[in-house]
Amino acid sequence: MEIKQPKLVCLEGENKCPYRWSTGEMVGAFLTALRDHQKIMGGVCTGCGAVIVPPSSYCETCSSPVEEMREVGPRGVVMSWARVPEPFIDAPLPAPFRYVLVRLAGSDTSMVHVAPDDDNVRVGAILIPEFREERRGSITDIKWFVPEGSQGDG
């Protein structure tokens, strides 16, 4: 049989699968400190001495083990930002908001996080974290970083 004028068909589908991701010790310690103490902990590299925030169990710069933790921040400097104009599924905040790369006091690396869509969120600005009331051991236990002096007003 010859195929004439084939009917174009798209099959609707979805891949959904739950996960239980193990944090490992270092990430687990970082997330626990956020949840239980509202503290931001960095990892100290045994090789280059860099304070890495958020931490991993090895240094992404020199490959040495990271064994110790040290509290950093809470203040941080904006290194870069990006404005999110439209809402999207899995967004951590209602749009508009901003992504920021923020370098916390005492840290040698920058952390990706979110901030309000406020013109004071610009490169070089000082931000401070605002923690959520209900924390569950997630990077989003920090609701966002807000320009210093303006926390609580949006």
Add this chain to the structure above:
Amino acid sequence: MEDVGVVGWAQTRYGRALVDETPQSLIYSAVTGALDSSGLSIGDIDAVIDAGSDFLDGRGISSCVTVDAMGAQFKEESKVAGDGLLAAIYAYMRIASGLFSSAVVVAYGKSSESSIRKQTRTMAEPFYLRSLGLDALSAGALQARSFMRQYGIGPDACAAVAVKNRLAGVKNPHAQLRKEVTLEQVERSPEIMSPIRKLEACPITDGACAVVMAEGGIARSISARTAWVTGIGHSADAYSPGVRDLHRAASAKRAALSAYKMAGVNDPLSELDLLEVSEFYTYQELMLYEALGLCGEGESADILKAGVTGPGGRTPVNPSGGVLCANPLVATGLVRLAEASAQVSGRAGDLQVEGARKALAHAGGGLAMQTAACIVVER
């Protein structure tokens, strides 16, 4: 080490949503087209290296399903989880080792079948980045601002990349977007993730690309116009965007240096006749000028403005129109190799850079250009 040449290539048509094509049908037409252009038949081929995305396909180990469409049945088949240009590097190594004499490299993507932004979010590890919803676009926007601030690059310089490449794409029969845009149109297009505007981002593209590679003896026997692979390089930067110097494409620099060293290229600006690079966003092409050695630090906007990388310039970049005119994701970098090979073998048709003898093909991967692959081809 054996000489290795690119002896055939083909691209499928590209489209925003090719609902009348499956991954297999795209692969099949790319592979048969590439074989036809080489003069070899599938029976002559020893190895098939493919690149696809299980995430985009929505199924695991996707090459099990596509193996027959690739002509890889009962051949040495291996899949690369990355851009097709990396698959070409693997094929090169197989042939250069002397263990294989020829290979088909094929890469494909149907980005339209899922949500591309949601899929690029799966590149983020779950704890620090995915919970925040970071994806390719937002990571790119953070990098764009970091680069622009570091070197005082204005939005007009980034927008000018879109104008240059979209104009070049008008002549490219394979391009998905074949309509030129003005600087004003780019600068007035909506900010999809500031500082990136809509016309500064690559389109969503379905399509596939294949190339055929062969050892010197075979290449010489089937064609007098082979694109010889003379340099390869691949490099990966640190994963976390906040650990890297985000304003530098350090992995692209390393990958290019390896490829240049192998190919004996000392001054890419004068020795290369053109480059085909993977600019998913306009700012990336400027960053790549530096990383690929076309200019010094912070000078990318100057060489663009001076027309060095434009049509008829000293070293045109993306004479095909680049990724801004078609982004068949996963095949994106392999397309650069097909275009570069067409150029150095004098078979680029309307896109031909006159007298082109030596070219670089570049692929980028990961969030904010974490990884890079480079291949130098020459006549």
